[in-house]
Amino acid sequence: MTASPTPPTSRSRRSAGDRRAQLVQIGLELLPTTPIQELTIDAVARRAGISRSLLFHYFATKREYYTAVTRAAADLMWAHLQPRPGTPADEQVAGMLDRYVGWVETYRESHLAFVRGAGGGDPWVADVYAETRQRLVEVALSTLGLPDDALRRQLVLAWFAFAEDLVGSWADEPTLSRPELLALLREILDRLVRSGH
Amino acid sequence: MTASPTPPTSRSRRSAGDRRAQLVQIGLELLPTTPIQELTIDAVARRAGISRSLLFHYFATKREYYTAVTRAAADLMWAHLQPRPGTPADEQVAGMLDRYVGWVETYRESHLAFVRGAGGGDPWVADVYAETRQRLVEVALSTLGLPDDALRRQLVLAWFAFAEDLVGSWADEPTLSRPELLALLREILDRLVRSGH
DNA sequence: TAGCTTGTTGAGCGTTGCTCAGCAAGCCGG
DNA sequence: CCGGCTTGCTGAGCAACGCTCAACAAGCTA
Known part of the structure; x- marks a missing residue:
């Protein structure tokens, strides 16, 4: 469908290593303010400026992401x-x-x-x-x-x-x-x- | 659906105090086997032979239920x-x-x-x-x-x-x-x- | 230009916490 | 037996979340 015809997504395309590091870094920043169980994938993705799906591309599961951060x-x-x-x-x-x-x-x-x-x-x-x-x-x-x-x-x-x-x-x-x-x-x-x- | 361990009638109707005590008791039994964060309201309700809604009638929120159990x-x-x-x-x-x-x-x-x-x-x-x-x-x-x-x-x-x-x-x-x-x-x-x- | 790799996305499914309007079980006075 | 009241109880359904999938698009190379 794409009712929204390609919004101005001149979003940066990063290398896999960069993206992973960025996501882990965001986790480290969010960890103090948010109990680890309440931290949502959505919040991390939004903060990174990416879609939820991409996070699951790098970390197969929420648990895997959190263990990486930990x-x-x-x-x-x-x-x-x-x-x-x-x-x-x-x-x-x-x-x-x-x-x-x-x-x-x-x-x-x-x-x-x-x-x-x-x-x-x-x-x-x-x-x-x-x-x-x-x-x-x-x-x-x-x-x-x-x-x-x-x-x-x-x-x-x-x-x-x-x-x-x-x-x-x-x-x-x-x-x-x-x-x-x-x-x-x-x-x-x-x-x-x-x-x- | 009411395959509960209590088969007095089709649907048992308990007093408020009884029900609360039963639910807390179930929580005490489930706590050792299940990490408290993974324990679902659904599991507790099913084990009590009641609907999820009823549990929320006694405990406004999941947190409130868990604190009662704790x-x-x-x-x-x-x-x-x-x-x-x-x-x-x-x-x-x-x-x-x-x-x-x-x-x-x-x-x-x-x-x-x-x-x-x-x-x-x-x-x-x-x-x-x-x-x-x-x-x-x-x-x-x-x-x-x-x-x-x-x-x-x-x-x-x-x-x-x-x-x-x-x-x-x-x-x-x-x-x-x-x-x-x-x-x-x-x-x-x-x-x-x-x-x- | 075509073609390949790969970073990236939106639509969507199942589960879970939680809400709400309403049913039904028990008990009352007629 | 009948209406009417209280109250334990339910099912449908919403929103949020974890997670999947098919496909798009950015950048490279030939």
């Missing part, structure tokens, strides 16, 4: 937290902790939306963050020079839940000085990870 | 955890901790679905569990005879995140004996709640 967010954090080689192990852990708190301070809303989005709702999306946490635990343990057994792994993962929650509420209401917070987190982590309970 | 779940746990009066304060806390671990052991799937469902997705639903945690923190602190300041509150809340995560993974893979787990949780809680950081 993975991008996880990679950003991962890159930021990487330990700086060449310094003493103790300092490396302290640095990671420091950068982690800094990360949450800076991207407070988006980080929590990310963590919570990962925790609830979709298991596929949750896996992406679980995987990132696993990697963090591995790095933490190996940096500390401690064996990576099942118990320690559980404890450090639980410590992450502790740290996420505490840093989140601390960012809202700083009841501790920043160094005190860091020291407390470090102390609990040490307590958990050193043997003998 | 609140019911929270109340169950709350009742189970209540400290037994008349015993020493120390024992009361130990008892609560013990019952909490027992609760997660028993209702593992539904509890985690509940907590995660509360954590992610819908903020309204999240509030219900946040409220329950607040009440638990109050009881814990007052039982321990400790002041209820902002810092302690944050720390105990974060400890809950720690405990939920740890008990959850521990139930999957018991790397510690049960008494060891309880002692560890208790020790960390004590460490956090006693002053001086």
Whole structure:
């Protein structure tokens, strides 16, 4: 039919890589303001200036799109937290902790939306963050020079839940000085990870 | 169409209270098997042997229904955890901790679905569990005879995140004996709640 | 120019949350 | 038995969303 005879669609035609990157970028921008489950494909497409159909051309399913966005967010954090080689192990852990708190301070809303989005709702999306946490635990343990057994792994993962929650509420209401917070987190982590309970 | 488990007559007509209770009950049964966001009103209605419309007669919105279900779940746990009066304060806390671990052991799937469902997705639903945690923190602190300041509150809340995560993974893979787990949780809680950081 | 590749679109289908006008089950006073 | 009232309950239907499909069009090459 085409009752609307080709509106002035001098819309740009992008390369596949560009388009994908643009869509993921839009997801990263929208993630903090919108709970991941409420974010509609339509909104993303409109924001990108394209039709819904095109988004499905790049991401077969909504889930696939969201996992891509989540993975991008996880990679950003991962890159930021990487330990700086060449310094003493103790300092490396302290640095990671420091950068982690800094990360949450800076991207407070988006980080929590990310963590919570990962925790609830979709298991596929949750896996992406679980995987990132696993990697963090591995790095933490190996940096500390401690064996990576099942118990320690559980404890450090639980410590992450502790740290996420505490840093989140601390960012809202700083009841501790920043160094005190860091020291407390470090102390609990040490307590958990050193043997003998 | 009314192939419902209740075949008293062609169509059973229930009192408003009965129907509400039945619907909430169905929600409690479905919560463990189905992520709260994926649970459709249609499924609940079909399971109750009623039309979708009727559910919207009792709960104006899907969110309202889910918060009612979540609140019911929270109340169950709350009742189970209540400290037994008349015993020493120390024992009361130990008892609560013990019952909490027992609760997660028993209702593992539904509890985690509940907590995660509360954590992610819908903020309204999240509030219900946040409220329950607040009440638990109050009881814990007052039982321990400790002041209820902002810092302690944050720390105990974060400890809950720690405990939920740890008990959850521990139930999957018991790397510690049960008494060891309880002692560890208790020790960390004590460490956090006693002053001086 | 034709022809090929590929980024892009609109029309449309099934499901789901939600609305609304109205039916029907039970109970009353005549 | 009959009207009339209350109220639990339903089916048709709308809007939004995820997702599909056939086809168009922009850019390249021969």
